[in-house]
Amino acid sequence: MRRLGRIAICSVCFGIAVAAGHGQEAAPTAGTNHLAGESSPYLLQHARNPVDWHPWGPEAFAKAKRENKLVFLSSGYHACHWCHVMERESFTNPRVAALLNEHFVCIKVDREERPEVDHVYLTALNAMGQRGGWPLSMFLTADGKPIAGGTYWPPEDREIDGETVPGFLTILKAVIDFNTQAPDDILRTAELRAEQTRRALGHRRFPPPAAPSRETVQAALTHLAETFDPGHGGFGQPPEFSGPKFPQPPKLQLLQSEAARTKADHLSSIVQTTLEQMVRGGIYDQIGGGFHRYSTERTWTVPHFEKMLSDNAQLLELYAAAHTTSPQLLFRRVLTDTLAFVDRELTSPDGVFYTSLDADVGEDEGRYYVWTADELAAAVPNADDRAFLNPRLGLDGPANFEGASWILRQPQPIAEADEPRFRTLQRQLLVAREQRPRPHRDTKVLTSWNGLMIAGMAQAGHSLDDPAAVRKAVRAAEFLLRTLRTDDGRLQHVYAAAPGEPPQARIEGYLDDYTHLVHGLLTLHDVTGEAHWLAEAQRLTETMTALFHDPDQGGFYFTSPQHEALFVRIKDQHDGVQPSGNSQAALNFVQLWRATGESKYRAQAEQTIRALAGPLEDQPSGLCSLLRALAAMPDD
Secondary structure, three states, X not given: OOOOOOOEEEEOOOOOEEEEOOEOXXXXXXXXXXXXOOOOHXXXXXXXXXXXXXXXXXXXXXXXXXXXXXXEXXXXXXXXXXXXXXXXXXXXXXXXXXXXXXXXXXXXXXXXXXXXXXXXXXXXXXHOOOOOXXXXXXXXXXXXXXXXXXXXXXXXXXXXOOEEEOOHHHHHHHHHHHHHHOHXXXXXHHHHHHHHHHHHHHOOOOOOOOOOOHHHHHHHHHHHHHHEOOOOOOEOXXXXXXXXXXXXXXXXHHHHHHHHHHOOHXXXXXXXXHXXXXXXXXXXXXXXXXXXOEEOOOOOOOEEOOEEHHHHHHHHXXXXXXXXXXXXXXXXXXXXXXXXXXXXXXXXOOOOEOOEEOOEEOOEEOOOOOEOHHHHHHHOOOHHHHHHHHHHOOOOOOOOEOOOEEOOOOOOOOOHHHHHHXXXXXXHHHHHHOOOOOOOEEOOEEHHXXXXXXXHHHHHHHHHOOHHHHHHHHHHHHHHHHHOEOOOOOEEEEEEOOOOOOOEEEEEOXXXXXXXXXXXXXXXXXXXXXXXXXXXXXXXXXXXXXHHEOOXXXXXXXXXXXXXXXXXXXXXXXXXXXXXXXXXXXXHHHHHHHHHOXXXXXXXXXXXXHHOHHHHHXXXXXXXXXXXXXXXXXXX
């Protein structure tokens, strides 16, 4: 099965067609543009580009106003494949760089460092009727309002299905001409796009609808059951259930918790099938442990190969809960091996957790993880051992990836009697693989994602009766509270080092830094029984409420007053691949109420749920984590 980068066609507001893709990274070195002093590995990858990149900030916009230029904004992340492709094809291209430098102020954003910037402009692109992705490529006015955009663009025009699709150079020239010939139209378009974005992010109703009931939970469960793929697990559009397929932990956690609460076998079956199918597929690293980002097709065989801390953190929680409820060798192995992967690949010397591993090695996507027949024979020279492995790792059929290579799978469960031999050969393959050039690692430390991993690692350790894993979660929590919290109790978002400098905590914490870290601390309280974790969770929750609460409409903004103001302030109203800040806040309030008996936490949970009643009514399955909080509330 061949993994191909697909390019989707869309249009920008002034009538040019543009193309869409997905994202990637490079080695941090000092460079020649304004990114050379940054600490983000993704930004440092672009520091030697001929494009005169600026980091996001008031200086770049002041320059745009001073020089009467538009802004070109490119947002991506370190592990993103198509970001790497666009960097190689366009941002190192002298012709592209000359046009960008002469006519635009160019801003490069690491979406993991500045999630509010990425979210606003991704929403703006969606509001234009276009599908988003990374790299996110946007044209802005000098005051930051969106004009037009797209995702990945090849540098030159291409013929697709008999039509000429304009490349980046053609698009740049069209934007330049449009701005030269009709600058007033540009400004009017930007105002229109900004208002569309505000409406898309607002989603408020006056008066607010009635408080959600358990019927809303049931509506979400019904929708999830209808979109469940019974053949391969996961969710999609029946009957084809074609990819891409994401694990979607918030949906699985709602099903898992409701199956436990209501003893509903059909909900438990959805979770069990999905967890088993994922861990047997290529989305799971059968040799080194840990999960890739998502599957490009229905069967979980061909992944997008980046590995993200946040995905693995949430999947540890899911598999730990499943193993605790119904212990089995398959789930024990995935917990043990994913913990080992995190320890080996994503743990810093300080005991906190790095952000991701890249999808690519050089220009080859997934090359680190796949095997040719010759590579397998060299790693496992004994023919009997290879014969043992072939059916257990999906090697007894034709190659399933590019270059006559295999993505390893586990078509059938490995019998307990075969486990020792399998483990020996698995280690043999891992040792051989570690001799290959390795994927780049994004070494920044994100408070929010570390909070998720603290929870996942603690729960996995508890499920496995592994005190060492719990101690590692404790060590990470202690470091975050000591190093990424200011003297007045505010969290910082990221901990990273600029070239030649020691790591520093920087960027004001966002809502999910607080909510996800509080989730981790409450999990440590549950697992260890130590009261100080509860006290720390309460302190952070008080700070969060003071900084982010919306006193008029309820719920919580994503940014605090300490953050630089954009043209719209975000309030997350949907879960993504992880719980939104509002959903996690509601879950935390429920847990704090149960742990302390303090009625104020119950009231805060109810208020947060009510604040999102509109989005819940419109799309219940879009807020599955919030529904977990609703389902956990008493009926009185």
